[in-house]
Each structure stands twice: as C-alpha cells, then as structure tokens.
Amino acid sequence: MFLAAKQEIKDALESALSDLSYTTEDLGIERPPEDVDAIIASSVAYRLAGKAQAPPPKVAEEIAGEINTAELQYIDEVTATGAYVNFEPSSEYHIRTLEAGQNEKYGRRPDKQKSVVVEHTSANPTGPVHVGRARNPIIGDAIARLLDYAGFDVETHYYVNDAGRQIATFTWAYETFDETELPEPERDKQDYDLVRYYRKGNTFLEEGPEEEVEVAEEEIAAIMQGLEEGKPETYDRVSEVVDTVLSGMQDTLNRLPAEFDEFIKETKFIRDGSTKEIVTQLKKTEYAQETEDGAWELKLDDFGFEKNLVFVRSDGTSLYTTRDIAHHSWKFDNFDRAVTVLGEDHKLQAKQLSTALELLGEDTDALDSIHYSWVNLPDGTMSTREGKGIDLDDLLDEAVARAKEEVEKRLGDRVREETLTEEKIEQIAHQVGIGAVRYDIVAKQPTKQITFKWEQALDFEAQSAPYVQYAHARCSGIIEEAAAAGIARPSPEKITTTELETDAEVDLVETVARFPAVVEDAADELQPHVVATYTRTIADKFNGFYRECPVLDAEGKTQQQRLAIVVATKHAIQNALDILGIDAPNIM
Structure with missing residues (x-):
C-alpha cells in the first residue's frame, strides 16, 4: 500500500502546486521527521520559498491547506510541520496493508518483462573458496534474489577462468607431480585434494632449479597456446582440473547457498571465434596500436586512464579482459541488463572493459558493476595461492x-x-x-x-x-x-x-x-x-x-x-x- 499511497500523494501534490501556480518538477518526497505521525513528507516548500517570497513553513501551510483529503483513499490528514508537508495514513491504508500481507508472496512485484544476468563469485578454480572472497557470492546471490522479487527475469552465472596462466600452471602441476610428493589434503573434498598440486607448482616455479623452471614455463606457455588455438586435447587436459576443482567449490557455495543457473567458461569465447572477432574489431578502432614487441593495446588516455589496455600479447594470445569483452557482448545479445559483482581490485579492469565495449558500439548503460571490499577475520588476511588463511x-x-x-x-x-x-x-x-x-x-x-x-x-x-x-x-x-x-x-x-x-x-x-x-x-x-x-x-x-x-x-x-x-x-x-x-x- 505504501507505493499506492506514494503515487496518490504525488498526484495530490502536483494538483495542489498547479492550482497554486507553482512548478511541479521536484516534489521533495522523503521520509517524514521521526517525531511526525506520517508515512511520507514533502520538503517542496524549501524549493518554492523564493518564488513565493515567503518562509518555507508558510509555504508548507499553504500547500497543505490546498489538498482535499476527502478525495484521497489512503491519506486521512495533511498537515504542515515546519517546512514539511506531512501525509498521515487513513484506516483504509492500514486495512489494505493487512489484506495484502496475508498473501505468502507479499513483497513480490509485478513482472517487469525484462531479463537480467547476474554474474558473481567467478573465483578462479585454483582451490577452496576462502573467507576473503566470501562477500562476492553472498552479495551476488542476494542481488539476484532481490531482482527476482522486483519482477525481473533473472539468471545467475559463474564466469569460469579456464584459459589464463593460473589454470595453465595448475594443469602442468597436476600432470607433473606425484601424489606422494604432496601433503595430506585438509579435507576430503575435490578442491582441497587438487589445490595441493597448484601450491606445489607455484613453489617449484619460485624455488626450483633454473633449468627445470625454464622447461616448466615452456610447457605452461604451450598449454596457453593450445587453448588459444582451440585444440581439443588441450581443452580436455585443462577441463579435467578445472571441472574437478569447480565441483568442490560448488559444494561449498551451495552451503551458503549460492547456486548458479549456468557456468560460462572463458574458453567458450575462444572456441566459438568471438574472441578473435573482438580482436579484429578492436584493431580497427582509432585507439588501437601495436607495441614494439608485437602486442596490441588500446591507448585510453583520452578516457582518463593512465594505463593502456593490452588485448593481444606479443605471442598472439588473448588476455582475460579480451575474452571478457567477448563475454559481455554475448551478454548484451542475450539479456536486457547485465550485473557483475567484483572485488575492489577489479575496478580498473571493469572501467577499461566498459570503455572498450563503448568503442565497439555497445550500450554500456545496461551494464552495472558492483564492487565490494574484503571480508577480514580478526587474525588477518588470507591467500589461497600460498596456502594460508581460513577457508x-x-x-x-x-x-x-x-x-x-x-x-x-x-x-x-x-x-x-x-x-x-x-x-x-x-x-x-x-x-x-x-x-x-x-x-x-x-x-x-x-x-x-x-x-x-x-x-x-x-x-x-x-x-x-x-x-x-x-x-x-x-x-x-x-x-x-x-x-x-x-x-x-x-x-x-x-x-x-x-x-x-x-x-x-x-x-x-x-x-x-x-x-x-x-x-x-x-x-x-x-x-x-x-x-x-x-x-x-x-x-x-x-x-x-x-x-x-x-x-x-x-x-x-x-x-x-x-x-x-x-x-x-x-x-x-x-x-x-x-x-x-x-x-x-x-x-x-
């Protein structure tokens, strides 16, 4: 009933202001002062005081006196308190509220006939979900539920990073090290089992013999190149690791719960050719330039960025953001609106992504990015890569x-x-x-x-x-x-x-x-x-x-x-x- 009463109040205010020869572009609708028995107040008298050549309280009294409550269904009395015009509810307002509240679906809004994709969590499948990132699935899931209650047709997506260096490193480590070289897993769960290989691999790359590390780096680069070329055998190797870890992460997220309608893999946009098409389009823009080492980037200083956006490496492989541009173009083709929940460390990337999409002619007004800060425990911060922190x-x-x-x-x-x-x-x-x-x-x-x-x-x-x-x-x-x-x-x-x-x-x-x-x-x-x-x-x-x-x-x-x-x-x-x-x- 509040929304119906609010509309009734807006109509009554506009009518009264018109009759008093005042403009109606800003009604000043807001919550009433704490000590006033009203459901809505209007501070419009502040705006009109100059034209009326009268103090705001005098203007508020004038407006309140112009409104005929006999013509209103949900408002019993209109009063002026200081500079505010206050609207007190009628018995009918209370009755209709109680009637509506008997419905178990109370609060759900009518169907808006608009689709929204909410992408959240999207943590790299490199190990168990840790506390520092817990805000993403909780906020993302709540936003999806909120939009559903508001009448939108909502889908929730998890964007899976299965094409970057981290995953290539993980795949190499999983295929390289033996179970006997690893510590016992912290839990009997797939993500806890495999994360041992990832941690072992990173330690080796940082501390191992130089010659062996060089060989490992070549193998990791070959995996990345194989993914870029869409080789099925490379994709299968990577998928074995990604899908296993992701399964364990899902079990954890389901406990919150944070469930997803679809898991969208980065490699989808390599394999279907859309990333290559995005690269072709970006190279045609006036802001694209080739670097001395053969990489390609967007020069974005005209848009206020100090850092350029590299979209092709010198070895010809695409970057995460390049594939994400293709991903978002796909979103715009399939949904009316796209919402993404990201950590605060992704702010620059999100702004560059939006700018690149604009250069490609996309309507980025349909894109919303929600950035969150970290969740800490009193004991400090966490790092999955180093095997520290609390899961x-x-x-x-x-x-x-x-x-x-x-x-x-x-x-x-x-x-x-x-x-x-x-x-x-x-x-x-x-x-x-x-x-x-x-x-x-x-x-x-x-x-x-x-x-x-x-x-x-x-x-x-x-x-x-x-x-x-x-x-x-x-x-x-x-x-x-x-x-x-x-x-x-x-x-x-x-x-x-x-x-x-x-x-x-x-x-x-x-x-x-x-x-x-x-x-x-x-x-x-x-x-x-x-x-x-x-x-x-x-x-x-x-x-x-x-x-x-x-x-x-x-x-x-x-x-x-x-x-x-x-x-x-x-x-x-x-x-x-x-x-x-x-x-x-x-x-x-």
Missing part, C-alpha cells in the same frame, strides 16, 4: 557449531522434548549459523571493509540475523498456538475497518506496508543491505507489538485484527530474509 568451509563449520551451542542453551529443557529431536536442533543450528554469516556480510554496504566477529554475528539480542529470525519464530509460534486453540486466521476479505488501537500496532502495520517499496528501491540501486536494514526495523517494531499487544488473549475483532498483523509481519520478515538468502526458522 569458507571452516567459517561455516564454526558458525553452525557456535549456533548449535547457543540454540541448545536457549531451548533449555525443550531439547529433551520428543518434538525437538537432534536432527531438528541441527537444522535450526544450520539456519541460524549460516544465516548469521550471510547477514553480517550482506548488511553492510559493499564498499566498506568489514571484519567478521562472532560475538556480533550470533548475538540474539542485537540487530543480527538471529535477532530477526527470532522475531519470525515468535510470529510462527503465535500462529501455531492460534490454530491449536481453534482460532481461525482471518481471510483478507474479512479484515474489518476497525481502527488500530495502539501506537505499537500502527507502527508495525506501517512498517509492513513499506516492504514492497523497500524491494523496489533496493532493486533500483542494487543494494540488498537496504533490505537487511528493513528486517532490523520490522523486528524491532514487532517486538514492541509483542510486548504491548496480546493476541490470543484479545477478543473479537481485536483478536482477529492482531492475528492478521502477526501473519502479515511473518510474511514480510520471511520474504525479506529470503531476499537475503537466509532461512526463517519457525522454532528458535
């Missing part, structure tokens, strides 16, 4: 173990009840533990570097995932108790015009009403952390309602109305958490 599997194991300990402590004697089996407790611990990791990461703006701390992530009393999940569990408990007592849930058409009785009810219903608008706004800006902020707000409002407004002990219409509020709140919390990729337990 995401370790973090998730620890999260579930800590959550189980906390859940068992809170459940107390209920642990021994037959209804709460060990399997059920494990399930709750998994929901809470994984949810805590995801929430703590996605709740911050991507550009801010964060340090993951257990005491914050698993705090049931603070504004964390368990805090929000607990609010959902309370909603579920009330609904289940009502059903057990034979109290029927109100159907949408039977929700009455009874006025809400308390401020706690009003605050909660008006927070529920904002959820569809939160989805729209967060999707427009590709900011899932906005949804996380909303979940904290609605959990706060529900806890206030829970303390002040008995549901099952109420009577008649009050009982039905409050039960409807609980159901609507449950759906809003559940779906907001779903956008963030977090389970909503019914018991905690």
Whole structure:
C-alpha cells in the first residue's frame, strides 16, 4: 500500500502546486521527521520559498491547506510541520496493508518483462573458496534474489577462468607431480585434494632449479597456446582440473547457498571465434596500436586512464579482459541488463572493459558493476595461492557449531522434548549459523571493509540475523498456538475497518506496508543491505507489538485484527530474509 499511497500523494501534490501556480518538477518526497505521525513528507516548500517570497513553513501551510483529503483513499490528514508537508495514513491504508500481507508472496512485484544476468563469485578454480572472497557470492546471490522479487527475469552465472596462466600452471602441476610428493589434503573434498598440486607448482616455479623452471614455463606457455588455438586435447587436459576443482567449490557455495543457473567458461569465447572477432574489431578502432614487441593495446588516455589496455600479447594470445569483452557482448545479445559483482581490485579492469565495449558500439548503460571490499577475520588476511588463511568451509563449520551451542542453551529443557529431536536442533543450528554469516556480510554496504566477529554475528539480542529470525519464530509460534486453540486466521476479505488501537500496532502495520517499496528501491540501486536494514526495523517494531499487544488473549475483532498483523509481519520478515538468502526458522 505504501507505493499506492506514494503515487496518490504525488498526484495530490502536483494538483495542489498547479492550482497554486507553482512548478511541479521536484516534489521533495522523503521520509517524514521521526517525531511526525506520517508515512511520507514533502520538503517542496524549501524549493518554492523564493518564488513565493515567503518562509518555507508558510509555504508548507499553504500547500497543505490546498489538498482535499476527502478525495484521497489512503491519506486521512495533511498537515504542515515546519517546512514539511506531512501525509498521515487513513484506516483504509492500514486495512489494505493487512489484506495484502496475508498473501505468502507479499513483497513480490509485478513482472517487469525484462531479463537480467547476474554474474558473481567467478573465483578462479585454483582451490577452496576462502573467507576473503566470501562477500562476492553472498552479495551476488542476494542481488539476484532481490531482482527476482522486483519482477525481473533473472539468471545467475559463474564466469569460469579456464584459459589464463593460473589454470595453465595448475594443469602442468597436476600432470607433473606425484601424489606422494604432496601433503595430506585438509579435507576430503575435490578442491582441497587438487589445490595441493597448484601450491606445489607455484613453489617449484619460485624455488626450483633454473633449468627445470625454464622447461616448466615452456610447457605452461604451450598449454596457453593450445587453448588459444582451440585444440581439443588441450581443452580436455585443462577441463579435467578445472571441472574437478569447480565441483568442490560448488559444494561449498551451495552451503551458503549460492547456486548458479549456468557456468560460462572463458574458453567458450575462444572456441566459438568471438574472441578473435573482438580482436579484429578492436584493431580497427582509432585507439588501437601495436607495441614494439608485437602486442596490441588500446591507448585510453583520452578516457582518463593512465594505463593502456593490452588485448593481444606479443605471442598472439588473448588476455582475460579480451575474452571478457567477448563475454559481455554475448551478454548484451542475450539479456536486457547485465550485473557483475567484483572485488575492489577489479575496478580498473571493469572501467577499461566498459570503455572498450563503448568503442565497439555497445550500450554500456545496461551494464552495472558492483564492487565490494574484503571480508577480514580478526587474525588477518588470507591467500589461497600460498596456502594460508581460513577457508569458507571452516567459517561455516564454526558458525553452525557456535549456533548449535547457543540454540541448545536457549531451548533449555525443550531439547529433551520428543518434538525437538537432534536432527531438528541441527537444522535450526544450520539456519541460524549460516544465516548469521550471510547477514553480517550482506548488511553492510559493499564498499566498506568489514571484519567478521562472532560475538556480533550470533548475538540474539542485537540487530543480527538471529535477532530477526527470532522475531519470525515468535510470529510462527503465535500462529501455531492460534490454530491449536481453534482460532481461525482471518481471510483478507474479512479484515474489518476497525481502527488500530495502539501506537505499537500502527507502527508495525506501517512498517509492513513499506516492504514492497523497500524491494523496489533496493532493486533500483542494487543494494540488498537496504533490505537487511528493513528486517532490523520490522523486528524491532514487532517486538514492541509483542510486548504491548496480546493476541490470543484479545477478543473479537481485536483478536482477529492482531492475528492478521502477526501473519502479515511473518510474511514480510520471511520474504525479506529470503531476499537475503537466509532461512526463517519457525522454532528458535
């Protein structure tokens, strides 16, 4: 209802301003001041004060007096407070919110008839996913879910680097070293098994005998050249390593969960000839130049870049960015919009990629790059190449173990009840533990570097995932108790015009009403952390309602109305958490 009310308010403001001979290009729609009982405020009086030759509060009073609330469905009163025009909701606004909130799909927006591809994670398949990169799949998955809720047709892709030097090195190392030369794997998992070869290979290239290293470098170069030439036997050799490691990485990502519709390999754009075509097109641009050693680059100083973009090496092989240009041209051919989630260390590459695409005539307005900073643990940074740091599997194991300990402590004697089996407790611990990791990461703006701390992530009393999940569990408990007592849930058409009785009810219903608008706004800006902020707000409002407004002990219409509020709140919390990729337990 918030979106419908917002449109009604815009129309009313435009009409009033026109009648008062004011321009309507900027209505100043915003959140009202904290101490004002309104759902929307307008600061337009600031803009109009000069023309009106009157102070903003006087202009605000004039505008408020011009709006006839009898013609409005969702607004009961329009007032002026200082320079703001405030719009207070009607009983109809609350009723329609509760009606809409009874739908389990509450918050989902109509189909926009537009397709979006969200590419995220895309970590090189050189070993287990480590904590430092955990932000990518969590943010990427949340963005994909958010766009899906906003009405877009979404596909999630993982772009697999299977053509670069790292993978050629990995392939050489896997074929060169024997199992007996390697340490025991840290886990019984494919990626942990094979990463030992990669680490061994890098150590050899850095510390091995010079003559043997030169031979190894020639073999690695031959693998890269074979891929560039599209040789099937080279592709098969590389695929054995890439697919095995990727399988293990998928198992880890599925724990978050972060699932993908398709894994797109770099070599696809070599084998289908599109990379070669991109090279041909780039050479024809006025910014292309051949270097002294026979490489090709784009001279981009006219676009503000100090560094040129090399797109062909001196040996004739393409680079990652060259293949990624072909990849993005393919995206534009198949989707209306492309979103890519990248680490902050890829900012220059992303800007150069976008510039190269523009030179090729692509509409880069359809391309969005979301850059994130790293996730650190208090102990420091991580490096997969050197075999240091903490893997995401370790973090998730620890999260579930800590959550189980906390859940068992809170459940107390209920642990021994037959209804709460060990399997059920494990399930709750998994929901809470994984949810805590995801929430703590996605709740911050991507550009801010964060340090993951257990005491914050698993705090049931603070504004964390368990805090929000607990609010959902309370909603579920009330609904289940009502059903057990034979109290029927109100159907949408039977929700009455009874006025809400308390401020706690009003605050909660008006927070529920904002959820569809939160989805729209967060999707427009590709900011899932906005949804996380909303979940904290609605959990706060529900806890206030829970303390002040008995549901099952109420009577008649009050009982039905409050039960409807609980159901609507449950759906809003559940779906907001779903956008963030977090389970909503019914018991905690």
